Amino acid sequence: MSVKQNPLRKYIRDGNLPHFFCSGCGCGQVLNYFLKAVDDLDMNLDEIVTIGGVGCTARIPVYLSTDTFHGVHGRTLAWATGIKLYKPELKVVIFAGDGDLVSIGGNHFLHAMRRNLDVTVILVNNFNFAMTGGQVAPTTLFDSITMTTPYGSKENCLDICKLAETAGATYVSRWNTDKPMQSVNSIKKALQHKGFSLVEIMSQCPTNFGRYSLKTGDTKKVLDWIVDKSVPKAKAEKMSNEDLADKFVIGEFVHTEKPVFLGTTVYNQDEK
Ligand SMILES: Cc1ncc(C[n+]2csc(CCOP(=O)(O)OP(=O)(O)O)c2C)c(N)n1
Known part of the structure; x- marks a missing residue:
């Protein structure tokens, strides 16, 4: 009996499997959504550079057959800026956890969006610092119990899409792993977008997160929690701020065009 191989397998870097993600983790789903988008768009992997900092999410590029930069925590946008200024023709895609992007990497994130740097950021928000064992993150909900907040976090949770909208990102959307088609479509739009795109x-x-905050390691229960808290944009527009306080609005928030950042001098290799 022959086993049919997943057609997206051709994009996986030889020799790097099995992956290191925990059972039930959504990072594999996000990797799959990205590859589906690349395949649908018939993109040439030689023109894509993928970047990860440090974290579970940041490890996604390690499995891809693209040129890949796997570096240090929170500095993905600094490398992306360098790569884009040197070779603007490359498509640069960052995979970042919420800690990587908005905690240690927050300042880079802010200024890359302000400049409208032409990169795509795929953010996996799992509401905690997962790789290091479940510490509180900027995306952890108020009063949530984490490894470092045993009496509940007393910090307000950051809405990263709202921040992106305010800071000047030109494509912004939010989904969850229960929305595969919407996620793939948004990644496709982001990859085709000229300017800073955030999915x-x-x-x-x-x-x-499940173990500490929800007191369960059951994947379905954790996903159900996310789905229960997700409110489509059209529905959210009719809800009060109070009712939306502990909800996550999903949908597409920004899709616009603005000049992109190219630095002051762009060297073309042929001109050197
Ligand atoms: C400069 C630096 N500070 C801290 C760490 C420790 N560290 C490694 S991964 C990580 C958290 C990752 O969390 P997140 O970015 O949300 O990604 P996730 O693992 O949840 O996907 C931290 C704090 C590090 N490796 N380097």
């Missing part, structure tokens, strides 16, 4: 995908982390 946030809320994702289940049963191992740490």
Whole structure:
């Protein structure tokens, strides 16, 4: 009996499987959505550079057959800026966890959006610092119990899409791992977009977020929690701020055009 191989397998870097994600983690789903988008758009992997900092999400590029930069925590946009200024023709895609992007990497994130740097950021928001064992993150909900907030977090949770909208990102959307088609479509739009694009995908982390905050390691229960809290944009527009306080609005928030940042001098290799 022959086993039919997943056609997206051709984009996976030889020799790097099995992956290191925990059972039930959403990072594999997000990797799959990205590859589906690349395949649908018939993109040439030689023209894509993928970047990850440090974290579970940041490890996604390690499995891809693209040129890949896997570096240090929170500095993905600094490398992306360098790569884009040197070779603007490359498509640069960052995979970042919420801690990587808006905690240690927050300042880079803010200024890359302000400049409208031409990169795509795929953010996996699992509401905690997962790789290091489930510490509180800027996306952790108020009063949530985490490994470092045993009495509940007393910090307000950051809405990353709202921040992106305010800071000047030109494509912004948010989905969850229960919305595969919407996620793939948004990644496709982001990859075709000229300017700073952000696709946030809320994702289940049963191992740490589930265990500490929801008192369950059951993947379905963690995903159900995310789905229950997700409100489509059209419905949210009719709800009060109070009712939306602990909800996550999903949908497309920004899709616009603005000049992109190319630095002051762009060297073309032929001109050197
Ligand atoms: C400069 C630096 N600070 C802290 C760490 C420790 N560290 C490694 S991964 C991580 C958290 C990752 O969380 P997040 O970015 O949300 O990604 P996730 O693992 O949840 O996907 C931290 C704090 C590090 N490796 N380098």
